[in-house]
Structure formats: structure tokens, C-alpha cells
Amino acid sequence: MRTPRMTQATQLVLDGFLRDEAAERHGYEIGAEAGLPSGTVHPILARLEAIGWLESRWEDIDESYEGRRARRYYRLTPDGLEKAPAALVGTRSRSSRVLRPKEAW
Secondary structure (H helix, E strand, O other): OOOOOOOHHHHHHHHHHHHOOOOOEEHHHHHHHHOOOHHHHHHHHHHHHHOOOEEEEEOOOOHHHHOOOOOEEEEEOHHHHHHHHHHHHHHHHHOOOOOOOHHHO
């Protein structure tokens, strides 16, 4: 498996997952926490899932009863838990810029 391109946005997404390694999160929640728009977050999630760092599932709800569409939830895989921290450390050691969500910029 390869390491994804560690853009600042990818770092923010992974950082959110690593803060609570067992949690499942949906795209909007991830984007809000990282301060990133949906159009940025979802391609990152797709790339991380394609390399095996994330896995996803659709929630099983009655959309008409809930009044909203079903959400796709993501969580780290064992491979992601192993490799993501090292990838973040490697990226941060090459950069002096502090990683922060968009709202803090």
C-alpha cells in the first residue's frame, strides 16, 4: 500500500480521525471539524479508503422518516491506525507550519 499525498487538508482529516481512533464519522462532521468544504473532504476520504486506511458504511435509516439522506460513516482501519501517525509525523518534521483547522487561520 502506498502513502497518500499529505496535503494540509489530508493532514487535517487524518488528525481528526486520530484524535478518537475508534469513532465513526460522516463527511460533514469531518469537514466541519477540519474547517474544510465537502468538495475537499470527500475526495480525501475516497483516496484514504482506496489505499485501505479508511473503511466506510452507509447508515441504515428510513430517509423519509428521518427527514434526511443516509450518511456514509468512515473509520480508520487497522492499517490506517498503524500508518497514519507515522505519515503525519513525517510530514510535520518536513514543515515548520502549524497544522490548524481553517477557522483558526
